[in-house]
Amino acid sequence: MPLKTFLPLLFLAAGSHAQRTSESSEASITDPASECAPYAYAPVTSALAASQFPPIWTPVASLLPNDAAGLALFAKINSSIPNIPPKGTMAGDFSNFTPTYPATDPDCWWTFHQCTQPKAAGLSADVASVPEARTLGYGFDDGPNCSHNAFYDYLTAAQQKATMFYIGSNVMDWPLEAQRAVADGHEVCVHTWSHRYMTAFPNEAAFGELWYTLQAIKLVAGVTVKCWRPPFGDVDDRIRYIAAQLGLETVLWKYDSNDWKVGTGGVTTATVQANYDALIANVSAGVFDTVGAIMLTHELNNYTMQTAMDNYPALAKAFDHIVPIAVAQNQTQPYVETNYTFPTFAQYIATHNASTVPAGPVPGANSTTSSASNVTGSNTGSGSSSGSGSGSSQSTGTGVSLRVGVGAPLVLAVAMGVLAVL
Numbered sequence: 028m029p030l031k032t033f034l035p036l037l038f039l040a041a042g043s044h045a046q047r048t049s050e051s052s053e054a055s056i057t058d059p060a061s062e063c064a065p066y067a068y069a070p071v072t073s074a075l076a077a078s079q080f081p082p083i084w085t086p087v088a089s090l091l092p093n094d095a096a097g098l099a100l101f102a103k104i105n106s107s108i109p110n111i112p113p114k115g116t117m118a119g120d121f122s123n124f125t126p127t128y129p130a131t132d133p134d135c136w137w138t139f140h141q142c143t144q145p146k147a148a149g150l151s152a153d154v155a156s157v158p159e160a161r162t163l164g165y166g167f168d169d170g171p172n173c174s175h176n177a178f179y180d181y182l183t184a185a186q187q188k189a190t191m192f193y194i195g196s197n198v199m200d201w202p203l204e205a206q207r208a209v210a211d212g213h214e215v216c217v218h219t220w221s222h223r224y225m226t227a228f229p230n231e232a233a234f235g236e237l238w239y240t241l242q243a244i245k246l247v248a249g250v251t252v253k254c255w256r257p258p259f260g261d262v263d264d265r266i267r268y269i270a271a272q273l274g275l276e277t278v279l280w281k282y283d284s285n286d287w288k289v290g291t292g293g294v295t296t297a298t299v300q301a302n303y304d305a306l307i308a309n310v311s312a313g314v315f316d317t318v319g320a321i322m323l324t325h326e327l328n329n330y331t332m333q334t335a336m337d338n339y340p341a342l343a344k345a346f347d348h349i350v351p352i353a354v355a356q357n358q359t360q361p362y363v364e365t366n367y368t369f370p371t372f373a374q375y376i377a378t379h380n381a382s383t384v385p386a387g388p389v390p391g392a393n394s395t396t397s398s399a400s401n402v403t404g405s406n407t408g409s410g411s412s413s414g415s416g417s418g419s420s421q422s423t424g425t426g427v428s429l430r431v432g433v434g435a436p437l438v439l440a441v442a443m444g445v446l447a448v449l
């Protein structure tokens with residue numbers, strides 16, 4: 028009679044995912060499921076244990092009691108914040124608000140009529156187009172996505188840099204992926220902590236949504252960013268002012284690919300392709316002959332990233348240049364830290380004319396080639412950092428990426444060998 032053998036199982040306690048430590052090894056993973064296996068990253072784990080960040084994927088309610096720097100900065104700006112009450116709900120329900128909101132749009136509320144020229148004194152206009160003609164300001168929202176290696180490999184092979192608008196909660200979940208953007212020479216901007224409608228937040232909470240995302244990017248990637256994009260474009264002069272006090276330029280868009288909306292509200296993949304095609308047709312129609320374009324596109328999921336890749340050759344052929352937002356503005360110091368340098372627009376295009384990219388898929392894309400293109404000068408390195416991933420995330424259909432299951436006890440069973448069926 029055969030002896031039945033029980034093979035040992037190692038049970039890891041909740042939250043103790045495998046450690047991962049290196050940006051380059053994370054960037055070399057090619058299987059999306061492995062990329063997206065939650066992992067622990069010591070600096071993030073420690074920061075969370077020390078209550079230095081609010082709960083991941085939860086709207087910020089207030090600054091944390093032990094956050095001396097955040098509290099001091101907020102106290103300093105508090106009395107000068109424009110006296111504009113919060114609007115609607117953070118889920119984007121403005122039905123109780125818009126009926127009483129003046130048609131003159133006194134708050135320059137983008138959600139109302141796409142206002143980008145602030146009415147409050149001292150605020151700069153939002154960036155909704157790029158100043159260089161026949162140029163596409165290239166950016167992606169909602170990352171870092173755990174499965175982004177194929178997309179970032181593609182950009183690397185195309186020697187194409189972009190502006191990545193990162194959600195703070197995603198940065199904490201996927202710190203090594205966030206580091207990759209900086210290592211690859213992309214520009215990183217803030218896209219809030221919990222990806223809600225910003226005009227609904229009271230002042231301190233709105234400050235916290237931006238502040239903790241700035242801190243997360245600094246913790247993980249070592250840089251303090253200078254730009255942000257409001258989720259759903261939902262910004263008014265109160266929120267613009269708070270962002271400006273944090274050194275953040277507000278970046279919007281003029282065209283929406285609607286890639287984030289596929290499957291909802293009658294938006295199909297054909298709709299999205301038509302939006303890309305219309306943008307491309309507009310280049311030859313002369314629409315961008317004096318001012319370039321910004322179209323909203325996403326690092327949200329496999330479809331949005333694949334669609335970006337599929338359309339890249341045609342965009343590169345149509346536009347004279349495709350550049351990150353900072354490059355279109357000759358912003359050569361994209362971060363507060365002075366040891367990162369971007370090329371000027373002239374320097375970038377001297378080596379990166381979009382039209383020189385061959386039509387068709389870029390061959391041999393892989394992350395190990397990232398150091399080959401050195402357009403960002405000294406922009407290398409990923410600083411320190413942290414991170415732990417957990418849960419899975421979903422698009423709610425309103426474009427809000429909500430992480431599901433974070434905080435629920437996760438038990439990882441690692442089979443040490445073949446599990447015998449007894």
Ligand SMILES: *[C@@H]1O[C@H](CO)[C@@H](O)[C@H](O)[C@H]1NC(C)=O
Nearest residue numbers: 098101102103105106230231
């Ligand atoms: C901010 O100012 C408001 C009044 O405008 C005051 O009620 C509140 O206590 C202040 N908060 C902080 C943190 O200073």
Ligand SMILES: *[C@@H]1O[C@H](CO)[C@@H](O)[C@H](O)[C@H]1NC(C)=O
Nearest residue numbers: 282302303305306307309314
């Ligand atoms: C294309 O140009 C037309 C005319 O200016 C404009 O109405 C439309 O919004 C543009 N669409 C895109 C995607 O560029």
Ligand SMILES: *[C@@H]1O[C@H](CO)[C@@H](O)[C@H](O)[C@H]1NC(C)=O
Nearest residue numbers: 172173174327328329420421
């Ligand atoms: C990342 O993309 C994958 C598909 O490639 C998707 O399943 C996942 O939900 C996305 N994660 C986030 C945080 O958006």
Ligand SMILES: *[C@@H]1O[C@H](CO)[C@@H](O)[C@H](O)[C@H]1NC(C)=O
Nearest residue numbers: 059174175177178329332333
């Ligand atoms: C989309 O998913 C497929 C199947 O996992 C994968 O081969 C492909 O590389 C993914 N594309 C992107 C852009 O992530």
Ligand SMILES: *[C@@H]1O[C@H](CO)[C@@H](O)[C@H](O)[C@H]1NC(C)=O
Nearest residue numbers: 158159355356357371372373
């Ligand atoms: C960028 O700098 C070049 C000079 O190098 C100048 O011609 C161009 O107008 C500048 N663009 C912007 C948007 O400032």
Ligand SMILES: *[C@@H]1O[C@H](CO)[C@@H](O)[C@H](O)[C@H]1NC(C)=O
Nearest residue numbers: 347376377378379380381383
């Ligand atoms: C890119 O285009 C500019 C003119 O827009 C030209 O001066 C430059 O030489 C081109 N660079 C390359 C690498 O083709």
Ligand SMILES: *[C@@H]1O[C@H](CO)[C@@H](O)[C@H](O)[C@H]1NC(C)=O
Nearest residue numbers: 055056057392393394395396
């Ligand atoms: C990436 O390309 C390099 C050089 O061609 C190769 O040595 C390496 O194995 C490739 N990595 C992956 C993950 O494909």
Ligand SMILES: *[C@@H]1O[C@H](CO)[C@@H](O)[C@H](O)[C@H]1NC(C)=O
Nearest residue numbers: 398399400401402403404405
């Ligand atoms: C990258 O650019 C910097 C600054 O222009 C230069 O000093 C360095 O030698 C370049 N490195 C490579 C590998 O080309």
Ligand SMILES: *[C@@H]1O[C@H](CO)[C@@H](O)[C@H](O)[C@H]1NC(C)=O
Nearest residue numbers: 249366405406407408409410
């Ligand atoms: C910039 O300086 C910081 C520390 O001051 C360091 O952690 C980081 O690696 C440096 N980055 C580069 C690209 O030199």
Ligand SMILES: [Zn+2]
Nearest residue numbers: 168169258259
């Ligand atoms: Zn978004």
